Every structure is written in C-alpha cells, then in structure tokens.
Amino acid sequence: MKSKKGSLEVVAGCMFSGKTEELMRLVRRAEYAKQSVITIKHRIDNRVHTACINSHAGRVLVASAADDVASLRAAIPQNIEVVAIDEVQFFPAEIFTVIEELVDRGVRVIAAGLDTDFRGQPFGVMPQLMTYADHVHKLSAICMQCGKDARWTQRLVNGKPADWNDPLIMVGAEDAYEARCRTCFSINKPVTLHGQTNRTA
Numbered sequence: 001m002k003s004k005k006g007s008l009e010v011v012a013g014c015m016f017s018g019k020t021e022e023l024m025r026l027v028r029r030a031e032y033a034k035q036s037v038i039t040i041k042h043r044i045d046n047r048v049h050t051a052c053i054n055s056h057a058g059r060v061l062v063a064s065a066a067d068d069v070a071s072l073r074a075a076i077p078q079n080i081e082v083v084a085i086d087e088v089q090f091f092p093a094e095i096f097t098v099i100e101e102l103v104d105r106g107v108r109v110i111a112a113g114l115d116t117d118f119r120g121q122p123f124g125v126m127p128q129l130m131t132y133a134d135h136v137h138k139l140s141a142i143c144m145q146c147g148k149d150a151r152w153t154q155r156l157v158n159g160k161p162a163d164w165n166d167p168l169i170m171v172g173a174e175d176a177y178e179a180r181c182r183t184c185f186s187i188n189k190p191v192t193l194h195g196q197t198n199r200t201a
C-alpha cells in the first residue's frame, strides 16, 4: 500500500494583510484537534526573540528559529503532523526541497510569506511554493493611500518611494512600508528596449 502524502497550503500576501494571523489561526485549529504542530520562523525578523513568534497583532507562540536548511531539517521532529513556516520568503531556495520531503512523508505544511518584494517582483521561493501548493490563501490589505484593496508592499526611504536599485538595507536611511493598491504602488521599474525588466537584484 502506498503511504499517504501530506499537503501544502500557502498563505500569500503583502505586508499588513494578516498573513501571520491567518497562519496562527490554522495552527490553533490543528492544536485544538490535538495534532502535533511546529511553527518555524526565520531569524531575520527582529520583531521576535529566538524561539518566539510575534505578529503585528501581538500573539506569541513558541517556535523554532531556523535560518538555514540544515538547522531547519534538524528542528523538525520525525513524527510531526503539521509544520507551519512564517516569513518563508526569507529562506534560501533549498527550503522547497525540505517542504517537498515533508509533504511526501505525510506532513501538512502551511507556509506564509510575502508574494512580492518592494520592487513588486516575485519574492524568493514564493512563486514555486504557490505553484506546488494544494491551496493558496491570497490575502490583501487596505491601501494606505486610497482605501482600495492592496496587494503591494510599498517601501519608503526617508518618506519617498524606494528606488529600484536601493539595497535592502540602507545605512542611515529611515525605512518604512505601506500596503498599497496597484494604482498607488510606485517603483521606477527599469525597462529595456525590448520591454523586458532589467533586473539588478
């Protein structure tokens, strides 16, 4: 008899769309049903202390911080039923292999992450995960400029829309983020003669 496979659910959206809250809701549902759950969060998020998970709503749950694939594999118990991963877009591409392995051995994986970066481009492993997923929960926020449905994360550096070529961390600059709709989202996307984006990552 074939062993039963697990599943992958992806919670995708921009900042302020409630991704972490949705992930935590799904985690709590599983915990009510006495399923074994581990929540993993990338350490890059400095809102949290190691081993805690913290959403904008202030909910804290125990998590294992893991910043590379080897430590991630080691953090996942063999007999786990549900693996929840927050800020999955920050993990290296090999996270996909780990998730694939978990799903193949029967684990239900729920991964939440930003689907686009501040340039409005696909973020890390997210497009691959959204393709592989059984279900994608695509969340939106409210545009902080006009109040419409927002799917983009606007980065502001010293109060102005960030430049396409800005590094992710700018020393001495004040970074802020807003949820914005497609109309209000602003980035100086470089376009080549052939109309293709000139990506300077």
Ligand SMILES: [Zn+2]
Residues within 6 Å of the ligand: 143, 144, 145, 146, 147, 148, 180, 181, 182, 183, 184, 185
């Ligand atoms: Zn707007």
